[in-house]
Amino acid sequence: MKRGIVFIMMSMMAFLLILTSALSQEDMVVVNDPAFETPQRPAAVFNHDQHNETAGIDECNECHHVYEDGRRVEDESSEDENCSDCHGLESSGSQPGLMKAFHTNCKGCHEKDGKGPVMCGQCHVRGQADNG
Ligand code: HEC
Ligand code: HEC
Numbered sequence: 001m002k003r004g005i006v007f008i009m010m011s012m013m014a015f016l017l018i019l020t021s022a023l024s025q026e027d028m029v030v031v032n033d034p035a036f037e038t039p040q041r042p043a044a045v046f047n048h049d050q051h052n053e054t055a056g057i058d059e060c061n062e063c064h065h066v067y068e069d070g071r072r073v074e075d076e077s078s079e080d081e082n083c084s085d086c087h088g089l090e091s092s093g094s095q096p097g098l099m100k101a102f103h104t105n106c107k108g109c110h111e112k113d114g115k116g117p118v119m120c121g122q123c124h125v126r127g128q129a130d131n132g
């Protein structure tokens with residue numbers, strides 16, 4: 001009898017493990033901002049968590065920033081918003097339009113660090129899986 005229970009427990013644990021690893025495969029792997037309704041390029045590859053870990057970026061607001069009166073707020077972040085919630089397709093004043101916002105953020109850092117892709121086809125990789 002006891003053995004039966006242990007077996008059931010082990011099976012349940014195995015099932016949970018499989019379930020969590022299946023779920024984690026749905027992590028963000030490309031940038032797919034809904035504001036680009038008819039994208040010209042394949043969505044840019046960006047394995048969110050893995051990228052930030054490898055690149056050693058600790059602060060979420062390195063990308064998910066908040067501005068007040070034209071100044072970046074140190075200890076606030078906006079990860080609950082899409083970039084397009086603030087950046088329109090066209091620029092407005094000193095606020096870059098959406099595509100430029102992405103390119104400046106992504107490519108800008110890669111150029112500054114001398115690490116990470118800077119060529120169109122290295123980010124916009126054809127045949128890349130969608131976010132779904
Ligand atoms: C190198 C830039 C960068 C950093 C650093 C970063 N993110 Fe993101 N994150 C993005 C981009 C780009 C998107 C997609 C935004 C869009 O589609 O408009 C995103 C989307 C998200 C989303 C929503 C989309 C999803 O399906 O997961 C969450 C939640 C999120 N980030 C949380 C975080 C947290 C928490 C941190 C810090 C631990 C963080 N991010 C650090 C770039 C970054
Ligand atoms: C809560 C609103 C908000 C969100 C969300 C937001 N931004 Fe911004 N961003 C701004 C504002 C406002 C400015 C303009 C600051 C100024 O006037 O100089 C700005 C400026 C920028 C700039 C130019 C200055 C700089 O930091 O280099 C880039 C690049 C940029 N955003 C990229 C992004 C990206 C990429 C995302 C999503 C990961 C994002 N922004 C999300 C509000 C936002």
Ligand code: HEC
Nearest residue numbers: 044045046047051054055057105106109110113115116117
């Ligand atoms: C603050 C700096 C920074 C920002 C912002 C940034 N990256 Fe990176 N990225 C890096 C560094 C550093 C590497 C190299 C990591 C290594 O050593 O392999 C990298 C590597 C990459 C790679 C190569 C594969 C990988 O995941 O490591 C891709 C693709 C990439 N970045 C895409 C993006 C995209 C898309 C964005 C914007 C949404 C972005 N990056 C924003 C610093 C940054």
Ligand code: HEC
Nearest residue numbers: 031036039040041043044099102106107117118119120123
């Ligand atoms: C470091 C990565 C990176 C590089 C290099 C890069 N892009 Fe992007 N680009 C992005 C991200 C992230 C977005 C936001 C939405 C997405 O994934 O398509 C974007 C958006 C775009 C968009 C608007 C959405 C669409 O598909 O219509 C165009 C057009 C575009 N890029 C063209 C280019 C061209 C042309 C080059 C080379 C000159 C280039 N990109 C280089 C990351 C990159």
